[in-house]
Amino acid sequence: MYYQGIEAAKSGDLDYAFMYFQSLLATSPESKYKEDSLFATGEYYFVIGDYRDANRAFIQLNSDSSNFKGKIFALAYLLKIAEMQGKEAAVKNLENEIVTSKRLILLFKNSKEYKYKSPLCKKYKVIYYIDKVQFYLEGKLFEQISY
Amino acid sequence: MSRYHIKISKFWLAICILALVIVFAAAAFNIILAVSKNKLISPIEKYFPQKITISRIIYLPPNFIILKNTSFQEVAPSTQNTPLFIPTICMKLSLWEIVIKRHLSVSDIYIYEPDINYYKFRLFLKDNFKQIMVFIHSLPKQDINFFIKKMKLDLAKEDIGFKYITADFALMIKGSSVSSFGSINKNMYGNTTGKFPLRYSFKAFLTEDGISVEKLELRRENFSSELKGSYIGGAFRLSGFAFMNTANLFILDIDCLGNFTFPKLQIGRLKFSLNNNPVSLKGNIFLSDPILLDLVISSYLTYPKYGQAEDIKRIELKIKGTLKENVFSSDGILNLDSPKKKKGGFPLERMEFGFNGLTFYFAQYPHLRMHLGDGNLFFQTDQNEYKISLKDLKAIFYLRDKKFKFVEFNSLFYDGSLKGQGRIDMSNWPPRVTSIARVRNVSANKLDGLLIHFSKFHGKLASLMYFSNFPHLFLRGGMIIEKGYLYNLEFFKWLADFFDLPALKKISFKKTTTNFLVNEEGASLQEMRLESKDVNLNGYFSLGHNDLVSSKISLFFSRELLQKSAKFRPLLNLLGKDFNNLVFDFQLSGNLHRMNFQWLQSDFKRKIQASIPHFIERKIDRDVEKIIESFHSSGRNSGSTAK
Numbered sequence A: 001m002y003y004q005g006i007e008a009a010k011s012g013d014l015d016y017a018f019m020y021f022q023s024l025l026a027t028s029p030e031s032k033y034k035e036d037s038l039f040a041t042g043e044y045y046f047v048i049g050d051y052r053d054a055n056r057a058f059i060q061l062n063s064d065s066s067n068f069k070g071k072i073f074a075l076a077y078l079l080k081i082a083e084m085q086g087k088e089a090a091v092k093n094l095e096n097e098i099v100t101s102k103r104l105i106l107l108f109k110n111s112k113e114y115k116y117k118s119p120l121c122k123k124y125k126v127i128y129y130i131d132k133v134q135f136y137l138e139g140k141l142f143e144q145i146s147y
Numbered sequence B: 001m002s003r004y005h006i007k008i009s010k011f012w013l014a015i016c017i018l019a020l021v022i023v024f025a026a027a028a029f030n031i032i033l034a035v036s037k038n039k040l041i042s043p044i045e046k047y048f049p050q051k052i053t054i055s056r057i058i059y060l061p062p063n064f065i066i067l068k069n070t071s072f073q074e075v076a077p078s079t080q081n082t083p084l085f086i087p088t089i090c091m092k093l094s095l096w097e098i099v100i101k102r103h104l105s106v107s108d109i110y111i112y113e114p115d116i117n118y119y120k121f122r123l124f125l126k127d128n129f130k131q132i133m134v135f136i137h138s139l140p141k142q143d144i145n146f147f148i149k150k151m152k153l154d155l156a157k158e159d160i161g162f163k164y165i166t167a168d169f170a171l172m173i174k175g176s177s178v179s180s181f182g183s184i185n186k187n188m189y190g191n192t193t194g195k196f197p198l199r200y201s202f203k204a205f206l207t208e209d210g211i212s213v214e215k216l217e218l219r220r221e222n223f224s225s226e227l228k229g230s231y232i233g234g235a236f237r238l239s240g241f242a243f244m245n246t247a248n249l250f251i252l253d254i255d256c257l258g259n260f261t262f263p264k265l266q267i268g269r270l271k272f273s274l275n276n277n278p279v280s281l282k283g284n285i286f287l288s289d290p291i292l293l294d295l296v297i298s299s300y301l302t303y304p305k306y307g308q309a310e311d312i313k314r315i316e317l318k319i320k321g322t323l324k325e326n327v328f329s330s331d332g333i334l335n336l337d338s339p340k341k342k343k344g345g346f347p348l349e350r351m352e353f354g355f356n357g358l359t360f361y362f363a364q365y366p367h368l369r370m371h372l373g374d375g376n377l378f379f380q381t382d383q384n385e386y387k388i389s390l391k392d393l394k395a396i397f398y399l400r401d402k403k404f405k406f407v408e409f410n411s412l413f414y415d416g417s418l419k420g421q422g423r424i425d426m427s428n429w430p431p432r433v434t435s436i437a438r439v440r441n442v443s444a445n446k447l448d449g450l451l452i453h454f455s456k457f458h459g460k461l462a463s464l465m466y467f468s469n470f471p472h473l474f475l476r477g478g479m480i481i482e483k484g485y486l487y488n489l490e491f492f493k494w495l496a497d498f499f500d501l502p503a504l505k506k507i508s509f510k511k512t513t514t515n516f517l518v519n520e521e522g523a524s525l526q527e528m529r530l531e532s533k534d535v536n537l538n539g540y541f542s543l544g545h546n547d548l549v550s551s552k553i554s555l556f557f558s559r560e561l562l563q564k565s566a567k568f569r570p571l572l573n574l575l576g577k578d579f580n581n582l583v584f585d586f587q588l589s590g591n592l593h594r595m596n597f598q599w600l601q602s603d604f605k606r607k608i609q610a611s612i613p614h615f616i617e618r619k620i621d622r623d624v625e626k627i628i629e630s631f632h633s634s635g636r637n638s639g640s641t642a643k
Helices: A004-010 A014-027 A035-045 A051-064 A073-082 A088-100 B004-035 B037-045 B095-098 B118-138 B444-449 B452-456 B488-498 B560-563 B568-573 B601-610 B613-635
Strands: A111-115 A125-128 A130-138 A140-146 B051-060 B063-074 B084-093 B106-114 B116-118 B142-156 B161-173 B177-188 B196-205 B210-220 B224-231 B235-242 B249-261 B264-274 B277-286 B289-299 B313-325 B327-337 B348-361 B367-381 B385-398 B406-413 B417-423 B432-443 B455-467 B476-485 B506-519 B522-532 B534-541 B548-558 B581-591 B592-599
Touching: A014 A035, A014 B196, A035 A051, A051 A073, A051 B367, A051 B385, A073 A088, A073 A140, A088 A140, A088 B581, A125 A140, A125 B385, A125 B601, B004 B385, B037 B051, B084 B095, B106 B568, B161 B592, B196 B224, B196 B264, B224 B249, B249 B455, B264 B385, B313 B522, B385 B444, B406 B432, B444 B452, B444 B455, B452 B455, B455 B506, B560 B568, B581 B601
Parallel strands: B106 B142, B116 B142
Antiparallel strands: A111 A125, A125 A130, A130 A140, B051 B063, B063 B084, B084 B106, B084 B116, B142 B161, B161 B177, B177 B196, B196 B210, B210 B224, B224 B235, B235 B249, B249 B264, B264 B277, B277 B289, B289 B313, B313 B327, B327 B348, B348 B367, B367 B385, B385 B406, B406 B417, B417 B432, B432 B455, B455 B476, B476 B506, B506 B522, B522 B534, B534 B548, B548 B581, B581 B592
């Protein structure tokens, strides 16, 4: 079901992809693809402008998963949604969580970057600098935190 | 002689005879009064142990009796030894009662210039409170007017008599209705202190075993208060309000319940709102000598600027003290809690100030002297705890000016000293405080309660600091530690282990200096500078909300020092002899307890990068990251908070 969702996403049919991922979450809650599927549903809700459900999906992802590769991007989505909704306190908390989520040691490089490709076939990249974090979605700057 | 003249003569004769009769009767009555003076006094004397003396009792026709020089004598018959001396008491008898009812009844009493020694009178009240109450109850229940003119309440302990209160009172009792009015003025050193005396008016009703006050009004130049309540069977109740325009103080919704049996005043509940800050008080006051206090005062402070809901701080003062001869001594504890944090506000969560031997000397008021035996100040922010100890703190408050109050203070401060001065602008609420203070000759490591990092610094510290709470709360200043050493600072300790340089564990320096700033945004060390033979450091370090760090630091290591390291020697050979000092510029960021680190670009770094291949760079990167992570983990496991 997970791969069917990916196939649907690859062919550009996000609605079907979403239905596959949601079915997986409903029928196989212990699946190893649970976190990726949850991320995909969050992405889908965000794309269609359903920020409330997107927020719920990313919050669940953030609280349930510990080593999920896309977790930092789920936080970026939550931050984006909080900014759009003008929730100042939530923005501050999320910025702090993102900033402190990774300890950075830069000896010879000026930054470190991590990538993630979502089940909806979107390419994510986060670049950590000593005083800022930049998130890219499909090569475009999606979110930035300076501190 | 005509009949007309005969009539006139008879009339005058009758008048003269009547006058003679009155004079003789008065003289006879005066003689009787003089003879039976002691008999007249004795019914009153049975209530009091003191000897009551009256030099003369005079009857003045038609209906006045005058008592001259009345006193309650403790030992000798002189005003210096009496709690109460009254030169003249004039009693007006009711002619109606005498003529119609043939009953001797006093309708008015005038007391002129009574002289009361406050301290002795207080003792007299304390010793005779019950008797006074019994005496008052024994008086006939009748309508009476009672006037006291130019009363003098002497406040001087020694009978010098230059500090006293003057007052005029009028009291009217009609049936169960009591009304009174009057004024009180202070007289210091022969001058009245204010142009405007405190005036009062009072309306009440007598009940079976007490009094119910319908209205008590107090008025002065910039003071106004209206109260009502009752005092029945020892229990009292009070409610009302007070405005004090000079200090912008508004006391509303006063609600007080308690018991009063002289000398004990027990306040079960006193609640009021002080400038919209709810205040409650309970405890006991003993009006003995000395006056004893045991009170708990608490309030929820609100700052209108920030809004009530977001910045409520609970403040509570528990205090036990004594007041004697213009000296108030106390021990206690002051607690301040901030249960709800204001967004972007100073992250203070709790403050506690324990004090012993806190004494205020009022004798030279409006110069108020203060002495603190020892005090311990404790602060807790959302991340850290701070402690400051003070010993033998002396301060003088200059309170004469209505708008600005000034303070000068000095104290022992650990093994050094603290000296400073401050100004409080009372025209705003909360008052605006600015203060400057200088610390001298303190062993830096003794300040570890204030900041744990001080435990690593050895040497004598001096500092000049400036504090203000307006327009924003801040503390800034400069600090210098001279002729000392830095021992086992975690960062240098780590460098010492990592680079095999034990000399870095103890760095002796001539001086290290920094400026500092603490405000609502956080705390920062600016222009940090440390100069030593082999290691120099300069830079800045800021700590903001959520313990977020912002820092850039330059470290200079001498070639001689690095030569001692087996790990650095090959690197130095690689660099050649161009480098006498190696400069490490680095930047820190992120969470204080998990800081990000970047080695900034420099000639030294460029030379290193040019000398080693990229895969070695990446390996070093990985290795250092692992080491730092392990260092962080071990630091956490050992429970150390030092950085």
